Structures are given as C-alpha cells and as structure tokens.
Amino acid sequence: MTIRTLAAAVAALLVAGAAPAWAQHRPNNEVLIGGAISQTGQYAEPAGRQVNSIKMWVDEVNARGGLLGHKIVLRLLDDKSDTQTAIKLYEKLITEDKVDLILGPYSSGITEAVANVTERYKMPFVAYGASASPIWEKGRRYIFNIVAVAETFQKGGVYLAKQIGVTKIAVIGQDSLFPRQSGKGAKEWAKKLGLEVVLEENYPVKQTDFTALLQKIKAAGAEALFSNSYFADAAAQLRQMREQNINFKLYSGTVGPALPNFPEQLGATAEYVLGFSLWEPLPKVLKHPGMEEFIAAYEKRYGEKPNYHAGSTYGALQVTEAAVKKAGGFDPEKLRDALATLDIETVYGHYKVDAKGMNSAEGLTFQILKGKRHVVWPDKWAETKPELPMPEWSKR
C-alpha cells in the first residue's frame, strides 16, 4: 500500500466520519428527531413538561403532513438528570442513530456539557432548557438561546424591593450553576439600584433544614430575601420562616414558586411570595401570536395549562420548524445559518439572536396572591399592583 492510497483511505474515513447525519436516507420518507431529556431524576418535573410540548408538536407537525413533507419520528432518551449520561446519549444520538435534528436537554448545567458534543459534530439546536449566559460566552456557533438568561430572574424582585424602600438584602441559593447565575444577577441589579447585599450564601442541593441560615440572615439585618431555589428548598425556607416567625418585607424565589402546584401544595405559606416566570399562559397580557390556540391544545391534551417550561419548548420548536423551512432541508450548516438569522414571533415571544446566539427575551415577576399567580412586573405586563411589604406571619 502506498503512502498515497493510505492517505486517500484516511481522508475517505475522515470524510465518512464527518459526513452530516442528514445525508442518511431513511425509510418511508421519515425524519429522525432526537434528544435526551431528564424524564427521571431531580429534573424530571420541569423536563416532563418540556416532553409534553415536544410530543404535542411532533403530533401536530405530522398531522400537518410532516416537516418539509417528512414524517417526524421522535427518539427521546432519558439522561436521568445526569450530566455524564446526557453526554453519552447525545454522542449516541448523533453518531449511532444519526438523527437529523437535535432537541436540547433540560437544565443549564446539562446543556452546557452537551453543547461541547453538539458543537463538535456541528449539530445546531435551540436550547429551550438553558438560561445560564456563560453557555453563550465561549464562542459556540451551534447553540441558540431563546429564554431569558438566569441573571435577569431576580431583576423584577430587586426593582420591587427598591420601590418599597428596602436597603439591605440577602441573596441565597442552591449550590449549582443556574441558581448561582441568578444569584449573581440579583447582586448586580442590587448594586445598580444601590441596595446593600448583607449576606450571600449557597447551600447544598440536598439541604432541607434552613433554620440556622434564616436566623443568620435575620441577624445580618436583611430586610428582603432573594432565594435562588427550586421547589423543595423554597418550600422548606418559607415553612421555616413561618415556624421561626422570621419576617422579611419581600421573599423572591425563582423556579419553585413558578411551578404550577406550588401555591396549591403549600397553602397559605406561599402567599405574597414573589417568583419569576419566563412566560405565563396569559394571552391577553403577553399578546404573542398563536398563544390561545397553543394553550387550548395543551390544556386539552394534558389537563393543565402549560407553564413556561412547556411554553419555551414549544416556542423553540416553532423556531426550529421555521429554520428547517428557511434552510430547505436538514443540512446542519444551513440550519445553523437559518437559526442565526431568523426573526420570528412564536407563542413564547420574539426570537432574534445576536452574534453570540442569544435572544433578548424578557421574563416576568409575579406574586402569589390568594393562591394565584399575578404578574406584577414589568409594568407593561403587570396584572395587578404588588402587595408589599409582605405582612408579618403573626398578622396573617
């Protein structure tokens, strides 16, 4: 074997290895769309609602005659909320299953890890499950943001704190990527508005007892508490605040209070709590096109209104569908360019990314009042005036 044939063989192998997945011809005019989402594990709950939207979108597109005339075959794997598993599954989806289109995973941490894989194979996708901005600060070309970034989650809460004359705040959060980012944002907004951060502390993911931390926050003189938390930790904090009769003028959570069953499960303890939502199923308030139809269809199928996880996923899929149409096929490179230049309205809101691949979506801050969430910030979307400061526990 001469050097030349060897070189040719190697080159051929390289070309074969790098051949885009879309080149694979599938039987029955099908197109394979795949992703790994946490159907079990700690993220199962929010990710489950994303799965709902994905399944609904696939059925709708197939009922419409498919994507560019191809029937969608969905391959959803379960990463068990584990980063390493997710990396392996995406590697498998791209190299073994040779999917034509990639769907993103859930959570900023997992998306960040998976982005390395998708970037290597040049597979573009809209990251509906990630809101930590560092993902887009590494010069990646094939990942696109749609939801508001974590740093803006506490913006409304900080503005409202300023409005009611709070000067000292505490910022706490679960010790993982996303809560740390939203905590960082809270501190930045506080600095901008001249509020003093008197205490900042993270706690382990498994923490269930916050008595000591709450006492410490009170002793530090904080008037408002910004908690970058999920369901279990936010619930425990509020309960223990009530138990210890620790009062703040404002308690602003992030993801926990936004879960549909938070007020219902916690009862009166959840009253007056601020939370953040990337989106709410409020067509009359947000006025995004197609919202009413989407909400009605989702509610009919799943028996509940879509929350923001469902909304952002559906929006991202609308973007993906538009990009496929614009690209005229599944060529990853053309798809990437389409995603980078698209300018469209979805049920989730406006999509138009900057050079880094970031959309400039805005979220909304709500308050739980009488067991219902009401948007209180920003003003243009506010349904009602916030009831702040929170009444003391003893006066409720």
Place this chain on the structure above:
Amino acid sequence: MERSDVRSLYRLGAFLAVAYSLPFGVGLWAGTVHANATWMANLASVVLGGIAQGGVYAMFAVGLTLIFGVMRIINAAHGEMVVMGAYLTWTAFSVLGVDPLLALALTMPVAFLFGMAVQRLLLDAVVGQPELTALLVTFGLGLVMVYTAELIFTTDFRTIPYAPGSVRLARGIAIGQSRLISFAMAVVITAAVYGFLRFSRLGKAVRATALNPEVAMVCGIDVRRIYLVTTGLAAALAAAGGALVSIQFGFNPETGIVYTLQAFAIIILGGRGHYVGALLGGLMLAVLENLVSLMVPNGTAMVELAAYGLMIAVLLIRPGGLMGVKEG
C-alpha cells in the same frame, strides 16, 4: 469493656468536644457570635431545630439499621420506602381528607404488609448471600418503586400544608408546630420499637436472630418468620418517616435517594445495626450541621463537609461507629 475500647471512648469524647466548639470558634473570629440575649435565643432555636431535624433523620435510619442488623442486608430501597410512606400519607390527606397523624394508623400497616411481601418475594432469596447481591436486588426494587410512583403521581413535587404555625417556647425561642409534632412522633415510634425489641418475646427473638441466626434456629426460633417481621417493621418505620417528610418537606418520587444516603451516613456513624446509635447519630449530625450553618461564614455550603468530616473522624477513632461493637 476492654481497655482499648474505653480509651477510644475518651478520645471520641475529646474529639466531639473540639468538633462542636469549632463552629463557635470560627463564629467568634468572624464576628457572627454575639453575646446578647437575642443571639442566644437564636442559638437555642437553631439547636432545637437541629434536634427536631435529627429526630427525623433518625426515623429514616432506624429502619435501615434494623434490616442490616438482623440480615446483614443493606436496603438500597429504604429511601423509596420513605417516599412511599410520604405518598400514602399525602393520598390519605388530600384524597380521603385524613389527618396526617391519624393516617399513620393506616399507612404503617400497609407498609408493614409491603415489607413482608418484599421479604418473601425478594430478600429471602438473598439472605446470607454476598452483600453485593442483596444490594443489587434492593437497588432494583428501588428503581421499580420510583418509576411506579412516577406513573401514578407524576414527578410533581407534593407536600402537605399541615400545622404550619409556630410554638413559642420562651422569648425569641420558637419551633415549628409540624417539627415539634414530627419530633414527638419520632420519639414515640422509635421508643415503642425499642421497647418491642428489648422486652417483647418476639423482639427478643429478633435480637437473637441478629446475634446469630444458626443458634437462634437451634433454639427453636422460626428465623424466616423473624426476617418477615423485621422487614415489615423496617418498612413501617420508613413509612412513618415518610409521614414526617410529607408534612415538613417537599417530595417527589426522586427524593428517596437523599433519604437513603442520609440514613446510610447515620447508621455508619451510629454503628451498623445499632438501634440507639442510629438515634444518636441522627441528632449529632443535624445539630452539628445547624451550628456550622449558623456561625461559619458561608457555612451552609459546608454542612455536608462538616457532616462527612465528622463521620470520617468518628470512624477513625472508633471503626465500628459510635455504639459499634468490634466485628470479627
């Protein structure tokens, strides 16, 4: 008691004194300790909170330690049994409207039967086999339980808004109603089981089987029946722990693993198979965690470090755990 045993107890005492005063030292240095009545009241609240939390930890641990003590089986599905108890309580509360405490009368027998079924169908086959076999079987059982729960209840978090108020013990010292109730329940239930093991005929047979199954058999004890009772009891204890979880924390089918790990850490600390050790271990961990969280700057991020540090140090001094007897 052997001399080396006594010596290790002294060393343990000295170490614990240092370990528990360390957060105070750090607090003094960092200026988070104040010598006024308000802060003292805070400290008291926090220690009380820790004790209450410890009672709940202990509830998780006693069931695990029981199975291990009697059968040398590490039940990896223990946390899932706790979650099962939480769901049973939640269902009784939100569907049937039964008070979570009264629901115990319903959930504990159900869990007891479930435990017996697990013993008959799965564990009987692996008693006396290498420990890894039992670990795998119970791990598999845990997975089945998680997915079954997800099918029935979805992955949404649940909790029961029960007794959310506060009990004022003195000026500035308060403890949550639900915590107080949980703690009292934990004490009553563990004491009852302790009494059962200590004084009843069947309990004595359980202990005899734990000491030496062959000799127990020779003495006329039906060892298979004892195993059945043990796992039933452990599952009932787990379910009671689950009731406490349901009124204090949020849970979903996935949270079980947290309780398994916590329970496991506690029984290692307390001495594997040792009932009182599990109680003591639970209290010690929770109180230390709270002290670190209260006084050390950014201490809440370090509670796991403190907890596992304590565990390692105790094991270095006494390899069998706090109450552990030498194996061998």
